Amino acid sequence: MDITTIFWDIGGVVLTNGWDTAARERAAERFALDRDDYGQRHAMAVTELETGQITLDEYLEQTVFCRPRDFPPESFKDFMFEQSRPIDGTLDVLAGVAATGRYLLGTLNNESRELNQFRLEKFGLRQWFSIYVCSSYLGVMKPAPAIFRIALDLVQRDPARVLMIDDRPLNAEAAARAGMHVIHFRDAGQLRDELRKFIPEGL
Numbered sequence: 570m571d572i573t574t575i576f577w578d579i580g581g582v583v584l585t586n587g588w589d590t591a592a593r594e595r596a597a598e599r600f601a602l603d604r605d606d607y608g609q610r611h612a613m614a615v616t617e618l619e620t621g622q623i624t625l626d627e628y629l630e631q632t633v634f635c636r637p638r639d640f641p642p643e644s645f646k647d648f649m650f651e652q653s654r655p656i657d658g659t660l661d662v663l664a665g666v667a668a669t670g671r672y673l674l675g676t677l678n679n680e681s682r683e684l685n686q687f688r689l690e691k692f693g694l695r696q697w698f699s700i701y702v703c704s705s706y707l708g709v710m711k712p713a714p715a716i717f718r719i720a721l722d723l724v725q726r727d728p729a730r731v732l733m734i735d736d737r738p739l740n741a742e743a744a745a746r747a748g749m750h751v752i753h754f755r756d757a758g759q760l761r762d763e764l765r766k767f768i769p770e771g772l
Contacts, residue, residue: 572750572767574724574731575666576677576702579685581736582754583663584692585654587684592652599648600633600640607632618681621705625683650687658757660692662764667697669770675700677720677733679710700724711735712743721747732767734760 580586593611597604610632618628629642667674676698678685682705689695702720704710709719721728728748735741736754745751752763 570727570729571769572672572730572732574673574675574726576675576720576731576733576744576749577663577698578733578735578737578740578754579676579678579688579694580680582656582734582760583659583694584656584688585652587653587680587688588649592649595652596645596648600638600645602633610635616710619679619704620708620710621682622708625681628681646683649684650691653684653688653691655692656757659760662757662761663697665761666764666768669768671768671770673700673724673726674698675702675720675724677702677711677716677735679704681705711737711740714743714747717744717747717749721749 577583580589586592593607594604596602597607614623614628614631617623618625623631625646626642629645633645634642666672674697676694680688680703682703685703685705689701700723702716702723704716707716707719709715721731724731729750732750732752733741733744734752734754735744738753741751741753750767752760754760
């Protein structure tokens with residue numbers, strides 16, 4: 570069966586991870602945070618943040634501004650958003666796939682609502698994607714089977730005609746169990762090569 574739909578992870582595939590361990594380490598250094606305290610508070614709040622149960626402001630109240638600081642929340646949020654960068658070459662691959670006009674392209678990612686919205690806008694991702702399956706919109710995260718079922722329900726496509734691109738092995742395995750084809754992303758060159766198996770007209 571030909572592929573009709575391609576879901577792309579955002580953090581780790583199209584863009585750098587929005588708020589990963591390395592970014593939090595940089596924040597701890599930049600804002601002189603107690604790493605252990607912040608790390609524990611982050612671990613307690615991150616699932617609620619990325620499933621839309623709390624806002625970014627509420628997350629910051631719980632993790633950073635739980636005590637007086639000599640910087641405002643806006644400065645910390647600006648720093649968070651500044652950590653996002655394109656992954657070398659992936660946007661070119663994405664643009665090439667979109668230019669064929671043959672595929673329904675969607676995002677399928679774990680991310681807070683505010684960071685997701687910022688990244689869609691900042692990097693012009695709405696020009697390529699038509700559907701947005703984000704953990705903070707749905708209240709469920711990869712690799713839970715439910716998020717893949719929801720994604721398939723939304724696009725109404727046979728999973729055998731759907732491709733998922735993800736950088737995390739657990740997420741890739743979960744997509745495969747849902748019946749999707751999977752590319753485990755490592756870099757843009759490898760992605761382009763593997764996409765040629767699914768895109769007959771090439772890139």
